[in-house]
Amino acid sequence: MASLLQLADTYQQYHNASGIKGFPPELYTPVEYIMALGGKRARPVLCLAACDLFDGNIQQALPLAYALELFHNFTLVHDDIMDQAPLRRGHHTVHKQFGMPRAILSGDVMMIYVYEYFKHLPDKAFREVINVFNQSAIQVCEGQQLDMNFEAREQVAQHEYLQMITYKTAVLLGASLQIGGIVAGASETDQKALYKVGVDTGIAFQIQDDILDSFGDEASFGKSIGGDIRQNKKTYLLVRALELATGEDKAQLEYYLHAPDVDPEQKVATVKQIYKQLQVTVKAEEVRQQYHKSAVEALNSIEVGSTKLEPLLEYINSLFERKV
Amino acid sequence: MASLLQLADTYQQYHNASGIKGFPPELYTPVEYIMALGGKRARPVLCLAACDLFDGNIQQALPLAYALELFHNFTLVHDDIMDQAPLRRGHHTVHKQFGMPRAILSGDVMMIYVYEYFKHLPDKAFREVINVFNQSAIQVCEGQQLDMNFEAREQVAQHEYLQMITYKTAVLLGASLQIGGIVAGASETDQKALYKVGVDTGIAFQIQDDILDSFGDEASFGKSIGGDIRQNKKTYLLVRALELATGEDKAQLEYYLHAPDVDPEQKVATVKQIYKQLQVTVKAEEVRQQYHKSAVEALNSIEVGSTKLEPLLEYINSLFERKV
Numbered sequence: 001m002a003s004l005l006q007l008a009d010t011y012q013q014y015h016n017a018s019g020i021k022g023f024p025p026e027l028y029t030p031v032e033y034i035m036a037l038g039g040k041r042a043r044p045v046l047c048l049a050a051c052d053l054f055d056g057n058i059q060q061a062l063p064l065a066y067a068l069e070l071f072h073n074f075t076l077v078h079d080d081i082m083d084q085a086p087l088r089r090g091h092h093t094v095h096k097q098f099g100m101p102r103a104i105l106s107g108d109v110m111m112i113y114v115y116e117y118f119k120h121l122p123d124k125a126f127r128e129v130i131n132v133f134n135q136s137a138i139q140v141c142e143g144q145q146l147d148m149n150f151e152a153r154e155q156v157a158q159h160e161y162l163q164m165i166t167y168k169t170a171v172l173l174g175a176s177l178q179i180g181g182i183v184a185g186a187s188e189t190d191q192k193a194l195y196k197v198g199v200d201t202g203i204a205f206q207i208q209d210d211i212l213d214s215f216g217d218e219a220s221f222g223k224s225i226g227g228d229i230r231q232n233k234k235t236y237l238l239v240r241a242l243e244l245a246t247g248e249d250k251a252q253l254e255y256y257l258h259a260p261d262v263d264p265e266q267k268v269a270t271v272k273q274i275y276k277q278l279q280v281t282v283k284a285e286e287v288r289q290q291y292h293k294s295a296v297e298a299l300n301s302i303e304v305g306s307t308k309l310e311p312l313l314e315y316i317n318s319l320f321e322r323k324v
Numbered sequence: 325m326a327s328l329l330q331l332a333d334t335y336q337q338y339h340n341a342s343g344i345k346g347f348p349p350e351l352y353t354p355v356e357y358i359m360a361l362g363g364k365r366a367r368p369v370l371c372l373a374a375c376d377l378f379d380g381n382i383q384q385a386l387p388l389a390y391a392l393e394l395f396h397n398f399t400l401v402h403d404d405i406m407d408q409a410p411l412r413r414g415h416h417t418v419h420k421q422f423g424m425p426r427a428i429l430s431g432d433v434m435m436i437y438v439y440e441y442f443k444h445l446p447d448k449a450f451r452e453v454i455n456v457f458n459q460s461a462i463q464v465c466e467g468q469q470l471d472m473n474f475e476a477r478e479q480v481a482q483h484e485y486l487q488m489i490t491y492k493t494a495v496l497l498g499a500s501l502q503i504g505g506i507v508a509g510a511s512e513t514d515q516k517a518l519y520k521v522g523v524d525t526g527i528a529f530q531i532q533d534d535i536l537d538s539f540g541d542e543a544s545f546g547k548s549i550g551g552d553i554r555q556n557k558k559t560y561l562l563v564r565a566l567e568l569a570t571g572e573d574k575a576q577l578e579y580y581l582h583a584p585d586v587d588p589e590q591k592v593a594t595v596k597q598i599y600k601q602l603q604v605t606v607k608a609e610e611v612r613q614q615y616h617k618s619a620v621e622a623l624n625s626i627e628v629g630s631t632k633l634e635p636l637l638e639y640i641n642s643l644f645e646r647k648v
Contacts, residue, residue: 022462027469078432082425101406101472104428108402109465111435116458123447134440138346141433145351148425 030106047180056184067117136175143168170202200295210235226268354430371504380508391441398434460499467492494526524619534559550592
């Protein structure tokens, strides 16, 4: 088994040498721009790692890894328009840099190209990959719509929040692992386990992200702390707090969610205080641990021997080393 | 051979019974809305007609016909955002009706679903359809970008204009016919001929549309006359006029293209007068006829007997019966 650092390096070399080029440049420059912005490349690395787990052909998996990164970046381009986000990874978002029409259209062409990167597969794998990909891609759109719906709602149930992050974020990680397994000829049982590894890891990661956005260390988190609170984002913490708050806590929470001219620093400080009183951070950390544990169990159910599983296990655990 | 009216009816029944449904409704209601707005259903009808030409299985072609209509409507939803169009077929555009974020996202999910409608095909046809579809879908995006580029340019060459309308409009008509042929097992030669029939018909139709927008009969054209002139749209007429105009004509044309507070009625009347003087309508009509003729020749090259070709031939000719 190759180390994940080696696979990440192999992927990045392929990524740098690839790219959708064509005419007119106004359509393809934004694609080049977003694909060069960086990021963890989690989906490609998971895809290659799953392929390697079953001694699959990494060369055959590389175009699929690229397709998954292309799709992920397409969703970022369009989501940033919908969210009116000015910055992505410290740079202008695509619509800020190139204007909204080109951002929409470049995203569209990326989406079509995803399927071009599936075409080298043999018939059976070709179909299986399209099946798994389409299901997840549709759910990613549904998850984004749920996220937008929740912004306009007063209350969101815990299970609704979990469905939203599963669709919006987690299923594509599951699909990335499963697609790597498909290329390597993994059994259906192992494919299902791989999918579960990705989905549960994704849910755990998103809950951790929610915690860190309010309680993380600004330097290591890489974003300013309290952004979610300032924007009234329906995070796991807020969803649970709205569920549990009563009396004075509830009144204060409602006030800060609706007051138009509230001081942002005071809002962040007060809402964090309420979160602590209600112990929602502790509860969130418990749920995060459950999903993390469930992902590890699913991984260990794959019968390839623990030595082979080690790199993926380490990778997953490394995602949760960031401390509050 | 079924008559095209029968095929159109068969398609419409399938269309009405189909539809992408799912959760959350906020994502799928806009899809239902645009797919119910009507239109000529040209792409589905061409697809079914091509299939029927080779005695293919219409039941197998119907989901593909629907996929082509879905893709076409996806491009309308996103193009209307880019063009900031308020109306489509006499109704609010999707972004006017449901807001821009939902219009972007509903378009995205339509695009993914296109590939779901290809999945029932046997392996060989599945690959061939994806190949033909992807190439055209990518070109549709490239054509839309060229169209946007041209809006910002002073001068556009005739061949550039023809490339733009070929990509933006014509190739998908070609692909619709070719995909119908693929399902019916048409030879590669016949597939190429079908594609050419669609592309040349599409080019001829767009040039006719450009002529009618300035010189048509308002009632039968269904849009207000002169819209392209009012918006400085780079139509075939304007492209040729800018190429041919000299002296006073050129000065007047430049004036009306750039003057900020010009009376729209006077602008339309004067530009039409210049078009007449330069005979660009006559030239446009000549080019339209060439493409129409070339489409008919390509159709007649298909060796299935003239009786079988009759309905498609009639359909194509009927597109050009609208008189100036």
